[in-house]
Amino acid sequence: MNHHRARFLSVGITAAVLTATLAACSSSGSPSGGSSSTPASTKPILIGTSLSLTGDFSADGQAFLKGYKLWVSDVNAAGGLLGRQVKLIYLNDRSDPGQVVTNYTTLISTDHVDLTFGPFSSLLTTPASAVAARNGFAFIEGAGGAPSVFTAPANMQAHNVFDVSLPIEDEMVPFANWVASLSASQRPKTAAYPMADDPFADPPVQKTQIALQKAGVKTVYSKIFPAEVPDYAPAADNVAASKADVVVLGSTDVPTVGAFMKAFQQQHYTPKIFIAAAGPDQGAAFTSAVGVGNAAGTMVPNGWYGGSPNPQSQKMVAEYIKIYGGTASDINADVAEAYSVGQVAQQAVEANKSLDNAKIIAYLHSDVTLQTVQGPVKFDSLGRNGSATTYIFQWQNGKYVLVLPVGSPGSASILNPKPAWKNG
Numbered sequence: 001m002n003h004h005r006a007r008f009l010s011v012g013i014t015a016a017v018l019t020a021t022l023a024a025c026s027s028s029g030s031p032s033g034g035s036s037s038t039p040a041s042t043k044p045i046l047i048g049t050s051l052s053l054t055g056d057f058s059a060d061g062q063a064f065l066k067g068y069k070l071w072v073s074d075v076n077a078a079g080g081l082l083g084r085q086v087k088l089i090y091l092n093d094r095s096d097p098g099q100v101v102t103n104y105t106t107l108i109s110t111d112h113v114d115l116t117f118g119p120f121s122s123l124l125t126t127p128a129s130a131v132a133a134r135n136g137f138a139f140i141e142g143a144g145g146a147p148s149v150f151t152a153p154a155n156m157q158a159h160n161v162f163d164v165s166l167p168i169e170d171e172m173v174p175f176a177n178w179v180a181s182l183s184a185s186q187r188p189k190t191a192a193y194p195m196a197d198d199p200f201a202d203p204p205v206q207k208t209q210i211a212l213q214k215a216g217v218k219t220v221y222s223k224i225f226p227a228e229v230p231d232y233a234p235a236a237d238n239v240a241a242s243k244a245d246v247v248v249l250g251s252t253d254v255p256t257v258g259a260f261m262k263a264f265q266q267q268h269y270t271p272k273i274f275i276a277a278a279g280p281d282q283g284a285a286f287t288s289a290v291g292v293g294n295a296a297g298t299m300v301p302n303g304w305y306g307g308s309p310n311p312q313s314q315k316m317v318a319e320y321i322k323i324y325g326g327t328a329s330d331i332n333a334d335v336a337e338a339y340s341v342g343q344v345a346q347q348a349v350e351a352n353k354s355l356d357n358a359k360i361i362a363y364l365h366s367d368v369t370l371q372t373v374q375g376p377v378k379f380d381s382l383g384r385n386g387s388a389t390t391y392i393f394q395w396q397n398g399k400y401v402l403v404l405p406v407g408s409p410g411s412a413s414i415l416n417p418k419p420a421w422k423n424g
Helices: 015-023 058-077 097-109 122-134 153-158 173-181 202-214 233-242 254-266 284-290 311-324 333-352 357-364
Strands: 045-051 086-092 115-117 139-141 161-163 190-196 218-225 246-249 273-276 298-302 370-372 375-377 391-396 399-404
Touching: 045 058, 045 097, 058 086, 058 311, 058 333, 086 097, 097 115, 097 122, 115 139, 115 333, 122 139, 122 153, 139 333, 173 202, 173 298, 173 391, 173 399, 190 202, 190 233, 202 218, 202 246, 218 233, 233 254, 246 254, 254 273, 254 284, 311 333, 333 357, 333 370
Parallel strands: 045 086, 045 115, 139 161, 190 218, 190 246, 246 273, 273 298
Antiparallel strands: 298 391, 370 375, 391 399
16 A cells, blocks of 8 residues: 555566667557557557656565566466557656656657556656546556545546555544444553655544544644654654554655654653554565564554455465565565556456557446455546455564454454564
Protein backbone atom coordinates (compact mmCIF):
# COMPACT_ATOMS: atom_id res chain seq x y z
CA MET A 1 0.00 0.00 0.00
CA ASN A 2 1.31 2.13 -0.76
CA HIS A 3 4.36 5.02 0.89
CA HIS A 4 7.98 5.58 0.19
CA ARG A 5 9.87 3.02 2.21
CA ALA A 6 13.63 2.69 2.18
CA ARG A 7 14.81 -0.66 1.03
CA PHE A 8 17.39 -1.50 -1.56
CA LEU A 9 16.60 -4.43 -3.81
CA SER A 10 18.54 -5.64 -6.81
CA VAL A 11 17.20 -4.23 -10.05
CA GLY A 12 19.29 -6.60 -12.16
CA ILE A 13 19.42 -4.43 -15.27
CA THR A 14 19.57 -0.67 -15.39
CA ALA A 15 16.62 1.35 -16.60
CA ALA A 16 18.77 3.02 -19.20
CA VAL A 17 19.91 -0.24 -20.77
CA LEU A 18 16.45 -1.76 -20.82
CA THR A 19 14.90 1.41 -22.17
CA ALA A 20 17.40 1.56 -25.00
CA THR A 21 16.82 -2.07 -25.85
CA LEU A 22 13.04 -1.87 -25.80
CA ALA A 23 12.87 1.46 -27.57
CA ALA A 24 14.53 -0.26 -30.53
CA CYS A 25 11.35 -2.30 -30.90
CA SER A 26 9.03 -0.17 -33.02
CA SER A 27 5.60 0.61 -31.56
CA SER A 28 2.69 2.57 -32.89
CA GLY A 29 2.58 5.17 -30.13
CA SER A 30 -1.17 5.22 -30.61
CA PRO A 31 -3.43 4.86 -27.58
CA SER A 32 -5.35 2.33 -29.63
CA GLY A 33 -2.34 0.21 -30.51
CA GLY A 34 -2.18 1.03 -34.23
CA SER A 35 0.02 -0.54 -36.85
CA SER A 36 3.69 -0.04 -37.68
CA SER A 37 6.15 -1.42 -40.22
CA THR A 38 6.40 -4.58 -38.11
CA PRO A 39 3.44 -6.98 -38.53
CA ALA A 40 0.97 -6.51 -35.69
CA SER A 41 0.96 -10.25 -35.04
CA THR A 42 4.65 -10.33 -34.19
CA LYS A 43 5.68 -6.92 -32.88
CA PRO A 44 5.91 -6.80 -29.08
CA ILE A 45 3.35 -5.04 -26.94
CA LEU A 46 5.17 -2.24 -25.14
CA ILE A 47 4.11 -1.29 -21.64
CA GLY A 48 5.59 1.85 -20.11
CA THR A 49 6.02 2.82 -16.51
CA SER A 50 8.04 5.25 -14.43
CA LEU A 51 9.51 3.88 -11.21
CA SER A 52 11.48 5.37 -8.35
CA LEU A 53 14.71 3.42 -8.69
CA THR A 54 16.52 6.11 -6.70
CA GLY A 55 15.41 8.76 -4.23
CA ASP A 56 12.99 8.59 -1.32
CA PHE A 57 10.73 5.96 -2.88
CA SER A 58 13.53 3.75 -4.20
CA ALA A 59 12.77 0.70 -2.08
CA ASP A 60 9.17 0.65 -3.22
CA GLY A 61 10.03 1.48 -6.80
CA GLN A 62 12.41 -1.44 -6.99
CA ALA A 63 9.87 -3.76 -5.37
CA PHE A 64 7.29 -2.61 -7.92
CA LEU A 65 9.74 -3.40 -10.68
CA LYS A 66 10.02 -6.96 -9.38
CA GLY A 67 6.23 -7.31 -9.38
CA TYR A 68 5.90 -5.96 -12.92
CA LYS A 69 8.70 -8.19 -14.19
CA LEU A 70 7.18 -11.28 -12.55
CA TRP A 71 3.90 -10.58 -14.30
CA VAL A 72 5.59 -9.97 -17.68
CA SER A 73 7.49 -13.24 -17.31
CA ASP A 74 4.31 -15.17 -16.53
CA VAL A 75 2.36 -13.60 -19.40
CA ASN A 76 5.09 -14.31 -21.93
CA ALA A 77 5.53 -17.87 -20.70
CA ALA A 78 1.82 -18.41 -21.37
CA GLY A 79 2.03 -17.07 -24.92
CA GLY A 80 1.85 -13.32 -24.36
CA LEU A 81 -1.06 -10.94 -24.84
CA LEU A 82 -3.14 -11.30 -28.00
CA GLY A 83 -0.54 -13.79 -29.15
CA ARG A 84 2.28 -11.22 -28.86
CA GLN A 85 5.13 -11.00 -26.38
CA VAL A 86 5.08 -8.21 -23.80
CA LYS A 87 8.03 -5.94 -23.14
CA LEU A 88 8.35 -3.50 -20.27
CA ILE A 89 9.96 -0.09 -20.66
CA TYR A 90 10.70 1.59 -17.36
CA LEU A 91 12.31 4.92 -16.62
CA ASN A 92 13.70 6.21 -13.31
CA ASP A 93 11.74 9.19 -11.97
CA ARG A 94 14.10 9.58 -8.99
CA SER A 95 11.01 9.96 -6.74
CA ASP A 96 10.43 13.39 -8.29
CA PRO A 97 6.96 14.60 -9.43
CA GLY A 98 8.49 16.73 -12.18
CA GLN A 99 10.55 13.87 -13.55
CA VAL A 100 7.57 11.51 -13.55
CA VAL A 101 5.73 13.88 -15.91
CA THR A 102 8.74 13.97 -18.24
CA ASN A 103 9.02 10.19 -18.12
CA TYR A 104 5.41 9.45 -19.09
CA THR A 105 5.58 12.06 -21.83
CA THR A 106 8.66 10.27 -23.17
CA LEU A 107 7.09 6.84 -22.86
CA ILE A 108 4.00 7.89 -24.81
CA SER A 109 5.46 10.29 -27.37
CA THR A 110 8.94 8.89 -27.97
CA ASP A 111 8.88 5.22 -26.95
CA HIS A 112 5.34 4.82 -28.35
CA VAL A 113 4.14 2.42 -25.65
CA ASP A 114 0.80 0.69 -26.08
CA LEU A 115 -0.19 0.74 -22.42
CA THR A 116 0.87 2.66 -19.31
CA PHE A 117 1.22 1.30 -15.78
CA GLY A 118 1.42 3.51 -12.70
CA PRO A 119 4.43 4.54 -10.59
CA PHE A 120 4.79 4.26 -6.85
CA SER A 121 3.06 6.69 -4.44
CA SER A 122 0.07 8.98 -4.68
CA LEU A 123 2.45 11.93 -4.91
CA LEU A 124 3.68 10.70 -8.30
CA THR A 125 0.47 9.06 -9.50
CA THR A 126 -1.52 12.29 -9.68
CA PRO A 127 0.74 14.14 -12.16
CA ALA A 128 1.55 10.93 -14.06
CA SER A 129 -2.10 10.04 -14.60
CA ALA A 130 -2.76 13.53 -15.95
CA VAL A 131 -0.19 12.93 -18.71
CA ALA A 132 -1.91 9.63 -19.54
CA ALA A 133 -5.32 11.34 -19.58
CA ARG A 134 -4.16 14.00 -22.04
CA ASN A 135 -3.03 11.24 -24.38
CA GLY A 136 -6.10 9.03 -24.05
CA PHE A 137 -4.42 6.26 -22.04
CA ALA A 138 -5.94 4.14 -19.31
CA PHE A 139 -3.80 4.44 -16.19
CA ILE A 140 -3.87 1.24 -14.16
CA GLU A 141 -1.90 1.56 -10.93
CA GLY A 142 -1.49 -0.06 -7.54
CA ALA A 143 0.08 2.50 -5.21
CA GLY A 144 -1.83 5.71 -5.71
CA GLY A 145 -4.78 5.34 -3.38
CA ALA A 146 -4.96 8.80 -1.80
CA PRO A 147 -8.32 10.60 -2.24
CA SER A 148 -6.49 13.39 -4.08
CA VAL A 149 -5.57 10.98 -6.88
CA PHE A 150 -9.19 10.19 -7.72
CA THR A 151 -10.52 13.74 -7.34
CA ALA A 152 -7.76 15.32 -9.44
CA PRO A 153 -9.21 17.41 -12.31
CA ALA A 154 -7.73 15.15 -15.00
CA ASN A 155 -9.37 12.02 -13.59
CA MET A 156 -12.66 13.77 -12.90
CA GLN A 157 -12.78 14.55 -16.61
CA ALA A 158 -11.16 11.49 -18.21
CA HIS A 159 -11.94 8.82 -15.60
CA ASN A 160 -8.79 7.00 -16.68
CA VAL A 161 -7.30 6.11 -13.25
CA PHE A 162 -7.79 2.58 -11.93
CA ASP A 163 -6.24 1.65 -8.59
CA VAL A 164 -6.20 -2.11 -8.08
CA SER A 165 -5.40 -1.79 -4.38
CA LEU A 166 -7.25 -0.76 -1.24
CA PRO A 167 -8.43 2.88 -0.95
CA ILE A 168 -6.03 4.16 1.67
CA GLU A 169 -8.48 6.18 3.76
CA ASP A 170 -10.18 2.90 4.76
CA GLU A 171 -7.01 0.96 5.59
CA MET A 172 -7.24 1.27 9.37
CA VAL A 173 -11.00 0.76 9.76
CA PRO A 174 -10.62 -2.79 11.18
CA PHE A 175 -8.09 -1.46 13.70
CA ALA A 176 -10.35 1.37 14.84
CA ASN A 177 -13.29 -1.04 15.12
CA TRP A 178 -11.18 -3.42 17.22
CA VAL A 179 -10.09 -0.71 19.65
CA ALA A 180 -13.66 0.52 20.01
CA SER A 181 -14.84 -3.04 20.70
CA LEU A 182 -12.55 -3.50 23.70
CA SER A 183 -14.12 -3.39 27.13
CA ALA A 184 -13.75 -0.20 29.13
CA SER A 185 -11.04 -1.80 31.28
CA GLN A 186 -9.02 -2.93 28.23
CA ARG A 187 -9.59 0.03 25.96
CA PRO A 188 -6.68 2.49 25.80
CA LYS A 189 -7.32 5.86 27.41
CA THR A 190 -5.08 8.08 25.28
CA ALA A 191 -3.71 8.17 21.76
CA ALA A 192 -1.13 10.08 19.72
CA TYR A 193 -1.35 10.71 15.96
CA PRO A 194 1.96 11.87 14.44
CA MET A 195 1.67 12.16 10.65
CA ALA A 196 4.08 12.79 7.80
CA ASP A 197 2.90 15.49 5.43
CA ASP A 198 1.89 13.07 2.67
CA PRO A 199 -1.38 12.38 0.80
CA PHE A 200 -0.99 8.67 1.52
CA ALA A 201 -0.06 8.82 5.19
CA ASP A 202 -2.63 11.20 6.61
CA PRO A 203 -6.16 10.10 5.53
CA PRO A 204 -6.24 6.69 7.32
CA VAL A 205 -4.73 8.16 10.50
CA GLN A 206 -7.17 11.06 10.58
CA LYS A 207 -10.11 8.72 10.04
CA THR A 208 -8.84 6.53 12.88
CA GLN A 209 -8.48 9.54 15.17
CA ILE A 210 -12.12 10.49 14.63
CA ALA A 211 -13.26 6.93 15.30
CA LEU A 212 -11.21 6.50 18.48
CA GLN A 213 -12.30 9.86 19.86
CA LYS A 214 -15.91 8.74 19.39
CA ALA A 215 -14.99 5.59 21.33
CA GLY A 216 -13.76 7.72 24.24
CA VAL A 217 -10.01 7.57 23.56
CA LYS A 218 -8.54 10.98 24.37
CA THR A 219 -6.20 12.57 21.83
CA VAL A 220 -3.02 13.80 23.56
CA TYR A 221 -0.98 14.51 20.41
CA SER A 222 -1.96 15.11 16.78
CA LYS A 223 0.44 16.89 14.45
CA ILE A 224 1.69 16.73 10.88
CA PHE A 225 5.45 16.90 10.40
CA PRO A 226 7.33 17.53 7.12
CA ALA A 227 7.83 14.35 5.11
CA GLU A 228 11.35 15.34 4.08
CA VAL A 229 12.86 16.26 7.45
CA PRO A 230 16.44 15.10 8.17
CA ASP A 231 15.58 14.21 11.76
CA TYR A 232 12.32 12.74 13.04
CA ALA A 233 13.52 12.71 16.66
CA PRO A 234 11.83 15.98 17.76
CA ALA A 235 8.38 14.77 16.68
CA ALA A 236 9.01 11.32 18.12
CA ASP A 237 10.24 12.79 21.42
CA ASN A 238 7.06 14.84 21.71
CA VAL A 239 4.97 11.70 21.21
CA ALA A 240 7.03 9.87 23.84
CA ALA A 241 6.52 12.76 26.26
CA SER A 242 2.74 12.42 25.82
CA LYS A 243 2.91 8.85 27.22
CA ALA A 244 0.03 7.92 24.94
CA ASP A 245 -1.33 4.38 25.28
CA VAL A 246 -1.73 4.14 21.50
CA VAL A 247 0.43 5.55 18.73
CA VAL A 248 -1.08 5.71 15.24
CA LEU A 249 1.80 6.76 12.99
CA GLY A 250 1.16 8.32 9.60
CA SER A 251 4.33 6.91 8.06
CA THR A 252 5.41 6.59 4.46
CA ASP A 253 8.42 4.30 4.71
CA VAL A 254 10.66 2.11 6.83
CA PRO A 255 13.06 4.94 7.85
CA THR A 256 10.20 6.97 9.31
CA VAL A 257 8.97 4.07 11.43
CA GLY A 258 12.52 3.13 12.39
CA ALA A 259 13.29 6.68 13.51
CA PHE A 260 10.22 6.80 15.75
CA MET A 261 11.04 3.40 17.23
CA LYS A 262 14.61 4.46 17.98
CA ALA A 263 13.47 7.67 19.65
CA PHE A 264 10.85 5.81 21.69
CA GLN A 265 13.49 3.34 22.82
CA GLN A 266 15.86 6.13 23.84
CA GLN A 267 13.06 7.76 25.82
CA HIS A 268 12.21 4.43 27.52
CA TYR A 269 8.68 4.67 26.17
CA THR A 270 6.78 1.70 24.75
CA PRO A 271 3.22 2.37 23.62
CA LYS A 272 0.78 -0.37 24.53
CA ILE A 273 -0.46 -0.41 20.94
CA PHE A 274 1.55 0.75 17.93
CA ILE A 275 0.30 0.85 14.34
CA ALA A 276 1.92 2.53 11.35
CA ALA A 277 0.37 3.38 7.99
CA ALA A 278 3.33 1.97 6.04
CA GLY A 279 6.75 0.45 6.67
CA PRO A 280 6.05 -2.63 8.79
CA ASP A 281 4.50 -4.29 5.72
CA GLN A 282 7.85 -4.31 3.94
CA GLY A 283 8.97 -7.75 5.07
CA ALA A 284 12.66 -8.31 5.62
CA ALA A 285 13.40 -4.67 4.82
CA PHE A 286 11.52 -3.69 7.97
CA THR A 287 12.84 -6.33 10.36
CA SER A 288 16.42 -5.86 9.19
CA ALA A 289 16.14 -2.13 9.81
CA VAL A 290 14.54 -2.18 13.26
CA GLY A 291 15.40 -5.66 14.55
CA VAL A 292 13.11 -8.65 14.87
CA GLY A 293 12.66 -8.07 18.61
CA ASN A 294 11.59 -4.46 18.17
CA ALA A 295 9.22 -5.37 15.35
CA ALA A 296 7.22 -7.58 17.72
CA GLY A 297 3.74 -6.21 18.34
CA THR A 298 3.92 -3.58 15.59
CA MET A 299 0.77 -3.42 13.46
CA VAL A 300 0.16 -2.23 9.91
CA PRO A 301 -2.77 -2.22 7.46
CA ASN A 302 -2.65 -3.83 4.04
CA GLY A 303 -4.72 -5.64 1.45
CA TRP A 304 -2.31 -8.52 0.86
CA TYR A 305 0.11 -10.79 2.72
CA GLY A 306 2.48 -13.56 1.74
CA GLY A 307 0.43 -16.21 3.49
CA SER A 308 -2.76 -15.44 1.59
CA PRO A 309 -4.73 -18.59 0.62
CA ASN A 310 -5.53 -17.00 -2.77
CA PRO A 311 -4.21 -19.57 -5.31
CA GLN A 312 -2.98 -16.83 -7.64
CA SER A 313 -1.07 -15.26 -4.77
CA GLN A 314 0.43 -18.59 -3.72
CA LYS A 315 1.72 -19.12 -7.25
CA MET A 316 3.27 -15.65 -7.36
CA VAL A 317 4.85 -16.11 -3.92
CA ALA A 318 6.41 -19.42 -4.97
CA GLU A 319 7.84 -17.82 -8.11
CA TYR A 320 9.21 -14.88 -6.15
CA ILE A 321 10.93 -17.10 -3.58
CA LYS A 322 12.40 -19.26 -6.36
CA ILE A 323 14.01 -16.18 -7.92
CA TYR A 324 14.86 -14.02 -4.92
CA GLY A 325 14.86 -16.43 -1.98
CA GLY A 326 13.57 -15.73 1.51
CA THR A 327 10.15 -16.56 2.89
CA ALA A 328 6.61 -15.40 2.23
CA SER A 329 6.84 -12.98 5.19
CA ASP A 330 9.87 -11.33 3.55
CA ILE A 331 7.98 -10.26 0.42
CA ASN A 332 7.19 -6.58 0.06
CA ALA A 333 3.47 -5.98 -0.45
CA ASP A 334 4.41 -3.68 -3.35
CA VAL A 335 5.25 -6.77 -5.38
CA ALA A 336 1.66 -7.97 -5.16
CA GLU A 337 0.30 -4.51 -5.96
CA ALA A 338 2.40 -4.28 -9.11
CA TYR A 339 1.58 -7.84 -10.20
CA SER A 340 -2.12 -7.05 -9.77
CA VAL A 341 -1.79 -4.06 -12.10
CA GLY A 342 -0.57 -6.40 -14.81
CA GLN A 343 -3.36 -8.88 -14.14
CA VAL A 344 -6.07 -6.25 -14.45
CA ALA A 345 -4.57 -4.91 -17.68
CA GLN A 346 -4.33 -8.44 -19.07
CA GLN A 347 -7.98 -9.22 -18.32
CA ALA A 348 -9.11 -5.95 -19.91
CA VAL A 349 -7.05 -6.49 -23.06
CA GLU A 350 -8.17 -10.09 -23.45
CA ALA A 351 -11.83 -9.22 -22.88
CA ASN A 352 -11.70 -6.58 -25.60
CA LYS A 353 -9.25 -8.50 -27.82
CA SER A 354 -7.72 -5.09 -28.32
CA LEU A 355 -5.16 -2.60 -27.04
CA ASP A 356 -7.57 0.27 -27.64
CA ASN A 357 -7.28 2.35 -24.48
CA ALA A 358 -10.76 3.85 -24.88
CA LYS A 359 -12.20 0.34 -24.89
CA ILE A 360 -10.08 -0.63 -21.90
CA ILE A 361 -11.34 2.39 -19.93
CA ALA A 362 -14.96 1.60 -20.80
CA TYR A 363 -14.51 -2.05 -19.87
CA LEU A 364 -12.96 -1.28 -16.48
CA HIS A 365 -15.89 1.03 -15.73
CA SER A 366 -18.47 -1.60 -16.68
CA ASP A 367 -18.90 -3.00 -13.13
CA VAL A 368 -16.97 -6.12 -14.07
CA THR A 369 -15.24 -7.95 -11.21
CA LEU A 370 -11.67 -9.00 -11.94
CA GLN A 371 -9.41 -11.38 -10.04
CA THR A 372 -5.86 -10.67 -8.84
CA VAL A 373 -3.29 -11.91 -6.36
CA GLN A 374 -4.75 -9.31 -3.96
CA GLY A 375 -8.27 -10.61 -4.42
CA PRO A 376 -11.28 -9.19 -6.30
CA VAL A 377 -11.16 -5.85 -8.08
CA LYS A 378 -14.23 -3.83 -9.06
CA PHE A 379 -13.85 -0.15 -9.89
CA ASP A 380 -16.26 2.62 -8.99
CA SER A 381 -16.80 5.69 -11.17
CA LEU A 382 -13.54 7.31 -9.97
CA GLY A 383 -11.42 4.18 -10.33
CA ARG A 384 -11.34 3.07 -6.70
CA ASN A 385 -11.45 -0.65 -5.93
CA GLY A 386 -14.64 -1.06 -3.95
CA SER A 387 -14.11 -4.82 -3.57
CA ALA A 388 -10.70 -4.60 -1.93
CA THR A 389 -10.24 -6.48 1.32
CA THR A 390 -9.00 -4.59 4.38
CA TYR A 391 -6.69 -6.41 6.79
CA ILE A 392 -4.50 -5.52 9.75
CA PHE A 393 -1.24 -7.38 10.28
CA GLN A 394 1.15 -7.66 13.20
CA TRP A 395 4.71 -8.84 13.65
CA GLN A 396 4.84 -11.75 16.10
CA ASN A 397 7.95 -13.86 16.79
CA GLY A 398 9.60 -12.73 13.57
CA LYS A 399 6.55 -13.51 11.44
CA TYR A 400 4.11 -11.19 9.68
CA VAL A 401 0.67 -12.47 10.68
CA LEU A 402 -2.93 -11.54 9.98
CA VAL A 403 -4.79 -10.37 13.11
CA LEU A 404 -7.83 -8.37 11.95
CA PRO A 405 -10.67 -8.64 11.29
CA VAL A 406 -11.02 -11.09 14.17
CA GLY A 407 -12.04 -14.50 12.92
CA SER A 408 -10.59 -14.09 9.42
CA PRO A 409 -9.31 -17.42 8.04
CA GLY A 410 -5.78 -17.97 9.27
CA SER A 411 -5.83 -15.00 11.64
CA ALA A 412 -3.89 -15.01 14.91
CA SER A 413 -4.72 -13.44 18.26
CA ILE A 414 -3.45 -9.89 18.70
CA LEU A 415 -0.33 -9.46 20.80
CA ASN A 416 -1.48 -6.80 23.27
CA PRO A 417 0.24 -4.94 24.82
CA LYS A 418 3.27 -4.49 22.59
CA PRO A 419 6.42 -6.06 24.09
CA ALA A 420 9.11 -3.73 25.41
CA TRP A 421 11.88 -2.62 23.03
CA LYS A 422 14.92 -4.80 22.59
CA ASN A 423 18.43 -4.11 21.34
CA GLY A 424 17.94 -6.16 18.18
